[in-house]
Amino acid sequence: MTETLPATEAPxxxxxxxxxxxxxxxxxxxxxxxxxxxxxxLRQFEAKLVNPxxxxxxxxxxxxxxxxxxxxxxxxxxxGYQVKSFCYQDSPRRAHSIAAxxxxxxxxxxxxxxxxxxxxxxxxxxGGDYRSRESNVYRLAEVSTSIIDQCVAQGVPFAREYxxxxxxxxxxxxxxxxxxxxxGQTGQQLLIGAYQALERQIAAGSVQMYSRHEMLxxxxxxxxxxxxxxxxxxxxxxxxxxxxxxVLATGGYGNVFYLSTNAxxxxxxxxxxxxRKGAYFANPCYTQIHPTCIPxxxxxxxKLTLMSESLRNDGRIxxxxxAEDGSKDPREIPEEDRDYYLERxxxxxxxxxxxxxxxxxAKNVCDEGRGVGPGGLxxxxxxxxxxERLGKSAVESKYGNLFxxxxxxxxxxxxxLPMRIYPAVHYTMGGLWVxxxxxxxxxxxxxxxxxxxxxxxxxxxGASALMQGLADGYFxxxxxxxxxxxxxxxxxxxxxxxxxVEAREQVQQRIDHFLSVNGTRSVDSYHKALGKIMWDKCxxxxxxxxxxxxxxxxxxxxxxxxxxxxxxxxxxxxxxxLEKAGRVADFIELGELMCVDALHRRESCGGHFRVESQTExxxxxxxxxxxxxxxxxxxxxxxxxxxxxxxxxxxxFVEMKQRSYK
Amino acid sequence: xxxxxxxxxxxxxxxxxxxxxxxxxxxxxxxxxLEMLDVLNEELIAKGEEPxxxxxxxxxxxxxxxxxxxxxxxxxxxxxxxxxxxxxxxxDGDEISIEPWRAEAFPVLKDxxxxxxxxxxxxxxxxxxxxxxxxxxxxxxxxxxxxxxxRAFMGAECIGCGACVAAxxxxxxxxxxxxxxxHLGELPQGQPERYARVxxxxxxxxxxxxxxxxxxxxxxxxCPKGIPLNVISQMNRDLQRAKLGKH
Numbered sequence: 047m048t049e050t051l052p053a054t055e056a057p058x059x060x061x062x063x064x065x066x067x068x069x070x071x072x073x074x075x076x077x078x079x080x081x082x083x084x085x086x087x088l089r090q091f092e093a094k095l096v097n098p099x100x101x102x103x104x105x106x107x108x109x110x111x112x113x114x115x116x117x118x119x120x121x122x123x124x125x126g127y128q129v130k131s132f133c134y135q136d137s138p139r140r141a142h143s144i145a146a147x148x149x150x151x152x153x154x155x156x157x158x159x160x161x162x163x164x165x166x167x168x169x170x171x172x173g174g175d176y177r178s179r180e181s182n183v184y185r186l187a188e189v190s191t192s193i194i195d196q197c198v199a200q201g202v203p204f205a206r207e208y209x210x211x212x213x214x215x216x217x218x219x220x221x222x223x224x225x226x227x228x229x230g231q232t233g234q235q236l237l238i239g240a241y242q243a244l245e246r247q248i249a250a251g252s253v254q255m256y257s258r259h260e261m262l263x264x265x266x267x268x269x270x271x272x273x274x275x276x277x278x279x280x281x282x283x284x285x286x287x288x289x290x291x292x293v294l295a296t297g298g299y300g301n302v303f304y305l306s307t308n309a310x311x312x313x314x315x316x317x318x319x320x321x322r323k324g325a326y327f328a329n330p331c332y333t334q335i336h337p338t339c340i341p342x343x344x345x346x347x348x349k350l351t352l353m354s355e356s357l358r359n360d361g362r363i364x365x366x367x368x369a370e371d372g373s374k375d376p377r378e379i380p381e382e383d384r385d386y387y388l389e390r391x392x393x394x395x396x397x398x399x400x401x402x403x404x405x406x407x408a409k410n411v412c413d414e415g416r417g418v419g420p421g422g423l424x425x426x427x428x429x430x431x432x433x434e435r436l437g438k439s440a441v442e443s444k445y446g447n448l449f450x451x452x453x454x455x456x457x458x459x460x461x462x463l464p465m466r467i468y469p470a471v472h473y474t475m476g477g478l479w480v481x482x483x484x485x486x487x488x489x490x491x492x493x494x495x496x497x498x499x500x501x502x503x504x505x506x507x508g509a510s511a512l513m514q515g516l517a518d519g520y521f522x523x524x525x526x527x528x529x530x531x532x533x534x535x536x537x538x539x540x541x542x543x544x545x546x547v548e549a550r551e552q553v554q555q556r557i558d559h560f561l562s563v564n565g566t567r568s569v570d571s572y573h574k575a576l577g578k579i580m581w582d583k584c585x586x587x588x589x590x591x592x593x594x595x596x597x598x599x600x601x602x603x604x605x606x607x608x609x610x611x612x613x614x615x616x617x618x619x620x621x622x623x624l625e626k627a628g629r630v631a632d633f634i635e636l637g638e639l640m641c642v643d644a645l646h647r648r649e650s651c652g653g654h655f656r657v658e659s660q661t662e663x664x665x666x667x668x669x670x671x672x673x674x675x676x677x678x679x680x681x682x683x684x685x686x687x688x689x690x691x692x693x694x695x696x697x698x699f700v701e702m703k704q705r706s707y708k
Numbered sequence: 709x710x711x712x713x714x715x716x717x718x719x720x721x722x723x724x725x726x727x728x729x730x731x732x733x734x735x736x737x738x739x740x741x742l743e744m745l746d747v748l749n750e751e752l753i754a755k756g757e758e759p760x761x762x763x764x765x766x767x768x769x770x771x772x773x774x775x776x777x778x779x780x781x782x783x784x785x786x787x788x789x790x791x792x793x794x795x796x797x798x799x800d801g802d803e804i805s806i807e808p809w810r811a812e813a814f815p816v817l818k819d820x821x822x823x824x825x826x827x828x829x830x831x832x833x834x835x836x837x838x839x840x841x842x843x844x845x846x847x848x849x850x851x852x853x854x855x856x857x858x859r860a861f862m863g864a865e866c867i868g869c870g871a872c873v874a875a876x877x878x879x880x881x882x883x884x885x886x887x888x889x890x891h892l893g894e895l896p897q898g899q900p901e902r903y904a905r906v907x908x909x910x911x912x913x914x915x916x917x918x919x920x921x922x923x924x925x926x927x928x929x930x931c932p933k934g935i936p937l938n939v940i941s942q943m944n945r946d947l948q949r950a951k952l953g954k955h
Contacts, residue, residue: 121841136763136821137828139868140771156848192844199844201837201895203861210851228861234770235864242836249832257825280721280817309765343738346747349767451769454788457738457796520841568753570746615758619720620818622761623753 061687065597065642069689072326072678077181077482082699083163086185089482090525094532101126104531105289107274109261109316111138113233113512114495115295116240117519123247125524127531130287131244132256132276134311134625139241142297142309143515146233147354149217149225150512152190157214161222163187168700169220170510173400174475174503175652175668176702177329177676179695181482182500189521190513194226196520200239204228217355217509225509230354230447236512240519259285261316262556262628263549264292264323264491265539271320271491272539273546275553279625282618284553286541290534291490291527294320295519298474298496300333302633302640303585304577306471307339307352317478317497318632325486326479326678326691328499330636331644334506334653335586336472337404340455341424350470351455353427353448355508358397358404360432360441361465363388365425369415376418376426376464387411395707402505402653402666403707405469409586412468419466428464469586473511475502475653476643479678479693483526484518487678490536492527494518499676504652557617560627565610569626572607576600576630576637584641589657593645597638604634639679639688646690649673663708670702709735709800713748715760716807718816721823725816727805737796741784742767742774744795745806762820767791769932772867775874776820777807782871782930789869789932809870811879812917824870826916827884833912834905835888837897856894863891865933872927872935878919883927885909886939893946903950910947 060067078085078092096104105128108119116138119131133141155161166187171178194212198204204226205213214223228235247253258279265273265288273288299314300306321327338353364386366372371379388407389396399407408425411417418424433441438461442449449460456466477499484492484500495515502510539546583589583596607630615621650659650666651673659667676693710733718725732748739747742764749759764774769792778784784793798804806820814822852860863886872883889906892898898905921940928937949955 117841124840135765135771135773136824137868139828140765140773142766142771144771145766145768154847192842194847195844196839196841198847198850199837199839199897201860201892201897203857203864203891203895206852206854206857208854210853210857212847228864231770231865234867238864242831243839243841245828245831246836246838248828255828257828280823307768309771310767311765344736346736346739346743348740348743348746351768451792454786454792454794455740457794524841568750570750612753614753614756620761620821623759 063645066646066687067689069680069691072487072691072693074179074481074693077179082180082184083188085181086188093526093529096528096532098126102128103535104128105130106291106293106527106531107287107289108132108293108295109274110141110295110297110495110497111241111244112141112143112295112297112495113237113240113515114497114519115293116141116237116244117516118293118295118494118523119253120240120243120247121520121524122527123244123250123252126252129247129253130256130289131253132259132261132274134260134279135257137257138244138255139238141237142312143512144234144237145307145309146512147230147352148356149215149227149232149509150193150236150516151217151224151509152194152226152513153187153224154191154194156212157223159222161224163190165222166190166224170501170507171503171700173505173507175505175705176503176670176674176697176700177651177695178501178503180697180699185522186501186514186517189517192521193513193516197236197239197516200243202228202235202239220507233512236516240516260625262319262553264320265546265549266323266488267539267543267545270489270536272536275549277553280620282616282621284550286546286550288539288546290536291492291530293492293494293523293527294478294497295494296497298477299633299636300471300474302576302637303471303580304573305342305347305350305581307336307350310349313629313632314636315629315632318636320478320486320488320491322681323488324681325488325491326680327476327639328479328676328678329476329504329643330640330679331584331647331654332475332504332652333471334401334473334475335405335469337401337408337469338427338467339470340452341419341466341468343420343456351451352470352472353452353465353467355401357427357445357448360444361397361427361429362386362431363397363425363427365411365416365418367416372416372418372422385411385416392707399707400505402655406586406655408469424466424468426464427467429460430464433461473506475499475504475506479676483529484523485526485530490530492523494523504654556628556631557624560611560613560624561617563609563611563613565612567610568612569623569630572603572611573626573630573633575603576634579603580637580640584637584644587655587657588644590645593641596641600634600638600641604638607631607634642688643677643679647673647677666705668704674702709737709795709798711735711798711801712803714803714805715820717760717819719818721815721817735795737794739795740767740791741778741793741795742791760820761818764791770867772869775809775869775871777809777874779805782809782874783932787930787932787934789867809874811873813879813881814870814873824868826918827868827870827881829916830881830885830909830912831888834901834908835892837892838901839897850896852896860891860894863887863889863894863935863939866935867933869932871930871932873918875926875930876919877924877926878922880921880927881913881916881918882921882940882943883931883935883937885913886943887935889943889946890939893942903946903955906943906946907950
């Protein structure tokens with residue numbers, strides 16, 4: 047049922063569909079050409095060196111202390127640069143990388159099952175639905191093996207076999223065992239490794255740590271990133287920090303949906319401030335929605351909790367065939383009245399279809415009124431068959447900790463009753479545009495980890511987020527940023543430089559505004575309203591009509607927010623409402639850009655599903671002729687429309703194919 | 709449920725604090741404890757009163773950012789983090805007291821938020837293995853027996869929340885430190901710095917104003933990750949060997 051898509055309106059006033067303009071195309075000009083396996087080695091060789099004695103004269107600001115930020119901070123500190131590291135939490139060890147459960151991919155081929163850097167590269171490009179860069183992805187696969195070496199040397203306690211060798215498991219439907227793990231706490235263990243390396247550099251004096259600090263503005267001097275304005279979240283002091291280069295490693299923006307699996311404090315402010323100063327934001331609409339999360343239980347819900355994807359190996363997903371059975375005790379619904387819909391629609395992959403497909407199928411059955419639990423927004427994940435087949439103790443040994451967590455949150459015993467699950471926003475593939483060197487279009491501004499857009503295309507494979515964060519932090523960024531630093535030290539900037547003063551004033555004005563509006567609605571109420579618009583209209587399914595409505599609603603919400611928000615208290619102590627107000631203001635603007643991006647991309651790919659672009663079977667339909675490009679958006683300024691810059695994606699090594707899981 | 713909350717309010721690090729009573733109604737048993745406080749804060753904002761400041765981030769029990777003393781117990785009546793405590797652990801009509809971690813080494817910043825950077829400084833004193841990026845041998849070059857790896861993992865599970873300190877009558881940080889000493893000391897990679905590490909970390913611990921350990925075991929009982937008391941014995945053994953030069 048491929049419908050004819052509406053033609054692009056003629057841009058009479060330069061505005062396409064009344065929303066955006068198209069600017070010059072861009073090229074990732076620094077990626078070397080030639081054999082793909084040689085490109086990273088070539089780039090490292092070509093990148094200029096900095097003499098050890100000169101490194102201490104060069105300074106780098108790193109915002110964020112997750113895997114990418116902490117690893118980069120530690121590595122640049124070890125190399126001898128002067129590093130300033132910032133995080134909003136009370137300690138760098140809290141960053142949300144810590145919550146990743148499953149594992150980290152690496153093409154070690156310790157299992158001898160035919161894995162290689164090339165295979166990991168191929169799987170990642172395909173998994174990303176052919177919307178990522180080949181050169182970047184190959185580099186990621188190539189350095190993946192060094193990550194494991196580095197982490198083991200730091201004392202990361204990966205799972206081991208009885209003989210003392212590292213253990214691996216398979217993950218996310220790939221056919222090799224390449225995932226290293228530390229029980230269900232891989233993210234925690236990797237982050238603590240990076241954190242300890244960072245603390246070692248803090249003790250050595252090469253890294254200065256600023257915890258409970260939030261970056262609120264980027265300092266640009268003559269078109270170059272030269273520092274940040276940060277607020278000390280305890281004293282409220284507005285501080286200026288200047289350096290030769292700035293690295294943003296601030297994570298993803300899933301909290302634009304209000305409810306997500308992200309931590310409460312995860313936000314887009316650092317990235318959005320950089321975007322407003324000229325940094326391109328690439329593919330903002332690419333969002334990953336994870337199929338197995340604990341459903342919302344009420345209006346007060348503050349966040350969603352992921353249940354590891356591994357549960358789909360032994361649990362069977364179903365809903366009642368008839369909507370009226372939704373309120374029955376599931377144990378009393380006989381077999382013939384149940385619809386194991388994934389097994390029915392996708393007989394080849396069954397309950398193990400990829401994340402985006404499982405998520406959308408759950409939404410469809412709930413939209414039909416067959417969902418279960420509060421509000422009808424849930425499906426059953428049932429272990430009764432597995433318990434009968436394997437025994438309760440076998441199921442307990444595999445999933446015991448997850449079952450306990452489920453019971454603690456829901457008060458229901460999953461050994462007796464089927465679990466209820468529902469999809470939730472989990473990861474954002476989009477982010478600030480970077481070139482092969484991880485440098486944004488603003489000279490001196492680098493972006494690492496989930497905060498950049500670079501490696502996952504339109505969909506990320508399981509166990510690849512930790513890999514990318516550490517690849518960027520330990521191995522890529524420290525090797526590419528030196529090419530930029532080698533041209534330094536850059537001219538000294540004074541704190542009374544007009545550009546610095548202006549950035550500080552911008553920060554101060556926003557804070558003064560929030561504290562003086564004295565409106566009637568709390569910051570959280572706006573955040574929830576934004577999240578509802580985004581989830582309903584820019585979530586698992588997007589349509590032209592819905593996105594246009596969403597844009598209008600977000601604009602209305604934005605106007606109301608600035609006039610009617612209520613922030614109590616003062617600016618000179620911890621003020622969590624004030625912190626959130628700044629973040630929500632930026633989320634509202636990002637939300638609109640996400641809708642514009644989703645509207646302009648009139649195809650379905652990866653996590654982006656446009657109802658107008660589907661196959662006869664209702665599966666995602668890519669349009670490679672029209673949309674095989676990165677959409678990098680330039681801010682249009684206060685009242686201006688965003689400007690689209692296209693970077694064409696060229697596939698020299700991997701053939702583009704339509705995915706099928708039937 | 710209808711509850712009466714008694715919450716520690718303190719305007720800033722040097723301000724005087726006091727317990728303030730807030731009634732709250734309509735609490736659902738499916739709410740987490742922190743969501744119940746979110747609801748209270750929304751009500752306070754609507755009334756024009758400043759909301760209660762408290763720390764939390766991941767809200768799934770792993771980042772270690774949250775931590776409240778609830779009815780006198782660190783993280784409350786269940787052995788879990790505050791964010792994973794749900795209101796079904798309480799009953800209609802309950803009076804609940806909510807305080808910050810109390811320890812000299814964790815000064816209060818505002819209301820229920822405390823400064824735990826003393827933990828970071830203990831890690832800076834030696835809670836790491838010195839392995840510069842890029843200098844690592846192949847990960848398979850060093851075999852680690854599974855039992856050693858499992859014991860190291862047990863120590864590595866610590867989330868640095870500080871409940872051990874809050875639960876200890878001496879406000880000692882020994883369980884936190886013992887967990888790290890055990891994690892790194894059980895692994896072959898951690899051997900070169902093993903004895904210097906423990907001496908340096910213990911010195912820093914004492915300098916931060918944490919108390920000594922008198923083997924009461926409250927720390928381990930309050931630990932949301934179930935770190936056992938014997939990590940402190942392991943640390944003391946290493947410390948003794950280090951001091952006597954017998955290693």
